[in-house]
Amino acid sequence: MRRLHPDVRADVDASLVPAPKQRNTEGEREAIKSGKSAEIWPDEPNKAAQKDTDARWTLKIGGKVRHREDDTPLLMIALPVFSYKSHISSDRRYGFMREMAVTSASTADGRFPRHVVSTDNTSCEVWADSAYRSKRNEKWLSDRMLTSRIHRRKPKGKPMPRAIARANAAKSSIRAHVEHVFAHQKNRFGLFIRTIGLARVEAKLTLCNLAYNFNRLIFHERRESMG
Structure with a gap:
């Protein structure tokens, strides 16, 4: 079996993985946010064991930004x-x-780019959407001799320059491949979190990612055997 070297550009992205909703009081929510979850249910260990204090609420804004004729979103x-x-x-x-x-x-x-970008890759290019664009991340990549292919953001209060829009569109055609990973896990694997706590969630997602890599390995081995 041939060895598959990670010798091509790295695509970086993140995706939300839903967890069971928690029904807590306002005081309990504030205590969880302040990191005092161990003090909330001291006399109810069974209840505390069923409470997920690591997951958080966030707003998911999906889809492409569409504009009116006057270019307002x-x-x-x-x-x-x-x-x-x-x-x-x-x-x-x-x-x-x-x-x-x-x-x-x-x-x-x-x-989180520094936690998921590996310098073992023989390619020096890193591709990501505009959420990863910051001076700190650009410096971190530059210090490690990595080339940033991160999307540029729209200037505040100004229309997006056409040159930047075209460059972002070209980057999207390459970066979009990482989205296939999340789609595969959610559609084919039916990925959903039913465990409690960050440690167990990390273990489950690690196994899910390994399963995806095994699928990719089988795909490449079959394609090679068929010539």
Whole structure:
């Protein structure tokens, strides 16, 4: 069996993984947010064991931003979601997941490129959407001699320059491959979190990512055997 080297650009992205909703009082929610979850149910250990204090609520805004004729953006629907967030990086040639991290849903995507970008990849290009664009991330990539192919953001209060829009569109055609990973897991695997706590969620997502990589390996081996 030939060895599949991660020798092509790394695509970085994150996706929300829904978890069972928790029904807590206002005081309990505030205590969870402040990190005092161990003090909420001291006399009810059975109840505390069934409470997920690591997942968080966030707003999921999906779909492409659409504009009116005067170039003003249309309103978008925001859905509240109680979930965790799966951060991954994959190489484009083989589609394998190379690195992963798991956080609560409220964690910003841009804080986690250093946890999922590997310098073992012989390609120096890193592709990601505009959520990862920041001076801190650009410096981190530059210090490791990695080339940033991260989308540029729209200037605040100004229309998107055509050159940047075209460049972002070209990047999207490459970066979109990482979305196939999440679609495969959610549609074919039916991925949903039913465990409690970050440690168990991380274990489940690790196994799910391994299962996806095995699927990719089987695909490449079959294609090679068929010539």
